[in-house]
Amino acid sequence: MSHDAISAGAPSGGATQGAATGQVHLPLDVAILVFLRDRGIFVLWALLLVVFSIWNHPYFATINNAMLILSAASLTAIFAAAVAVGLFSGALDLSLPGVAALSTCVVGVLLKQFGVPVPLALLAGLGVGMLCGLVNGYIVLRGLNPLIVTIGTLSVTSGLAALVVGGYAISGLFELEFMGAARYFGIPSHAYIVALVYFALTVFLTRTRHGIRMRAVGGNAEAVRRAGLSDQRYKILGFVISAMLAALGGIMTMALVFEASPSASPSILFTALTAVFLAGVSLAGGRGSLPRVLIGALVLATISDALTIAGVQPYWATVTTGLLMIGALVFDKSMTEAISARLVQVSTLSVHEKGKK
């Protein structure tokens, strides 16, 4: 499911091509390095599960705790998807917490003050997200720096959220329990939403023309323009999907706490960014895999869960998250450099071998 720009299946110097199948075969050591880079996060998660199961025996390795980890990872996963889609299309959207707050406040007011039916209110919340994404996209297309623009819209949306609810949270939104703390067949409702969103987005990004073009814009907008495609449309699409996911994340949070809060929590963004970088998504755009982002969110939730159960001093959780993020970046860079170096070495050897023949 990985859709990196360079993957184990990509043609490269020194690689051999099977005559019958047309498949590309990398040298074993390069293939291992590529595997570690692309699938390292899966290995890390598996290792963590084993270590924590032993350490926190008998509390950690239970179905119930697995569901708790799923539930805790869900919100991070949605916000991480929002960040990742933005990065795929070439922009880091910092307004996501504000968009989430504004959407939840609109839904809260519609439900509590206007008695709007739940489905309509939820659609309105997502609509607010879409609108915010459109505004962000159109402003950025004027040639302004996305970071600065989205910091501005973060402030605007946070202020609007407070205005919508008069500064204070709207509480008692118990009608949203069906998509909050509720479980279906023992699985948290959030997990279904996350599964649906990740499946749909992965198909969109890897199997549809628009999704592939959107990632191409993030990777190299100039090349897309030269190919005669509109990069602007896809940049806006990135902002819109990103903001709608943030709105969905906000609504899911609201359904969990039964409260529409105007506070735009920047910690949501930092946790999401950590999951995204753990997954090796490039800040420069274009490169990254959505399923790995989901694993990144699960890794963070697993660590937090294990440290909580173990009763480790809470400050360590913060330290560990930071260390993981730095470690992931160093690991990704080291692997990429090692792969490049090895490929150069292999291709040089191949040239010499051909020369001898």
Add this chain to the structure above:
Amino acid sequence: MTTARILSVGLMLGVAGFASPGPVLAQDKTMAFSPLSLDIPAMQGLSGALGHFAEEAGIGYMTLDPKFDANTQAQQLSQVIETGRVSGAWAITIGAPALRGVIQRAVESGIPMVVSGRPGDYGFTEALPGIAFSDIDYEAYGTTIGRELGNCIAERLAGQGRVFFLGDTSGNEAAGITDSFGRKGLETAAPNAVIVAENLAKERLESQQKVSQMLLAHGDANAVYASNDENAMGALQAFEAAGLPTPCIVSGGGSDEVLGFVESGRIYAAAGFDFAGDAYQNFQTLLAMMETPAALGPILSIPIKLTK
């Protein structure tokens, strides 16, 4: 690659460090404490006191840190309750409705809890088995801050107060109640006082800067409603920096620093929840409920401590 190796070794050492079993693992019974945030010195102190009580009672103790996030608080409590990691928990609730599901599962699991507020705050209609409600009366809290500010205005300013209102920044329902009753308390105690400007500030520096800016437009301000200690200190510094007389200031909270200023007369009064005094009562209640988790939990009340 060398850097990666060093980081890997560091991570392994870190995990090994965590893995050394602490005192928590050695106990048959363990309680968890979930404060608003361990960033608040008062909560750190409270956590320390609870740890001491637990040690004396021979039970294990762990602190959670939800960092003012209602969802995080619910997640962390679920993780220690639903896995059977703890035998009881006390939560100073950030957002009551968020803990509704946690409480339901605690009741099902027979794990007692002490939580802030009243049953209705969580969507329950009555008391629950094994759940004690420690009622935080935000109406009385806000009224006390407002009333004391009104008293100061009546005593020192002949009732003619021009007030800066620095409201509660947490943005939750409790903040709305506190601020609303703060205004009512002020109006009752000093009917002629006027709120000339309102603002929100979380930190001392932010409060100082905002009050300085507000003073440019309202140089005749002479009283400050401060929702927390940092607001009070920032406002006091702003008035002093502007060379203005010390205004009537009443602070919500009551840190040692603010209490020192109350003693010296530069801050009129400080009102806060007496969490420390309440801790022993809640701890004993939790301990008793651990023995009989099926019994209906009591509804306790957190006293408000006024220093002037």
